[in-house]
Amino acid sequence: MxxxxxxxxxxxxxxxxxxxxxxxxxxxxxxxxxxxxxxxxxxxxxxxxxxxxxxxxxxxxxxxxxxxEELFKAVVRENISGRFTEWEAELTTFTGTTSEMLAYAMRSWWERVGMTKASGITKLMMSEARNFPEIAEFYQQEVILPGHELIRRILQRGIERGEFRVLDLEHAVYSVIAPMIFMMMWKHSVGACAPASFEMHPELFINQQIELLLHGLTGAGQPVAPRA
The missing domain is CATH 1.10.10.60 (Homeodomain-like)
Structure with a gap:
């Protein structure tokens, strides 16, 4: 049969x-x-x-x-640095205002990296980079420098279009990066065991940071207090 x-x-x-x-x-x-x-x-x-x-x-x-070490590098490329090509392409063809571009960049970073397990690599690097200079140098070249350059391009675009005032770009970049690093560190440290009263809502936090970056704390036309 x-x-x-x-x-x-x-x-x-x-x-x-x-x-x-x-x-x-x-x-x-x-x-x-x-x-x-x-x-x-x-x-x-x-x-x-x-x-x-x-x-x-x-x-x-x-x-x-x-x-x-090579395994770790492959993990970083797979989950973080390999994404820079798509971000570059998206921002190159972005047609909105620079404020919209900056908001998009921060939110998409959180969606694609920050809210994923890959964000734990940031905590790992913060705690172990000094003991492993080879992977620290790799992370610097593959993640930190390209990330800084991407943000610098966004801010420079805003300045050139007259949408942003002239900034110290070297330091303004950190104003964008710092809230994102805070959220990732929170997620993989205190946030993992914090009581409900300390719960952090990432999307709301990021929205607030975008508002602060774009509009500051002072009211329209209100001068910034001079440094003592």
């Missing part, structure tokens, strides 16, 4: 699953590494733990990534 078209060969099915598993391994390893780096930090995360969580051997991990 001929086999039904719905009958499958167990051996072939098992082989197909192994092939799919093999193809998926790099992504699974990166996901497992991100989980563990955020949970335990860079120093405390061991390669064999990453491999075990991904369901492969330690040897398989090193087929894809030559060291824990």
């Amino acid at each position: 001929p086999l039904s078209k719905f009958t499958c060969c167990p051996l072939a099915e098992s082989q197909a699953k192994r092939e799919r598993r093999k193809e998926a391994r790099p992504g699974e390893l990166l996901a497992a590494a991100l989980d563990l780096f955020v949970e335990k930090g860079f120093a405390a995360t061991r390669a064999e733990e990453v491999a075990a969580r991904a369901g492969v051997s330690k040897g398989t991990l090193f087929l894809y990534f030559g060291s824990k």
Whole structure:
């Protein structure tokens, strides 16, 4: 009797699953590494733990990534620095005002990085960069400098269009970055165990920061108090 078209060969099915598993391994390893780096930090995360969580051997991990440092770099590129290309493209074709562009950039950063597990990498770097200068330098080149340049371009656009007053761009960049870093640090430290009375609403916080950046604390035409 001929086999039904719905009958499958167990051996072939098992082989197909192994092939799919093999193809998926790099992504699974990166996901497992991100989980563990955020949970335990860079120093405390061991390669064999990453491999075990991904369901492969330690040897398989090193087929894809030559060291824990290279694995960490791949995690950063996959989850953070690899996004700069899309942000650059979006801002290049942005047709709204610079105020709208700045608001969009802050909100999209939170949606794509800040509210995800990848935001824990910021806390990791704040606590461990001094002990691992190689990954600190990598993070500086891959994330910090491109991020600063992106924000600088937005602010410069506003100045050139007459939408923003002339600013000290070197320091104004930090006024945009600081609230976002605060939110990520809060999310992965105090915020993780804060009582309900201390609950922070990220979207409301970001909206407030945008308002402060664009309009300040003083009323229209009210002078800023001089420094004592």
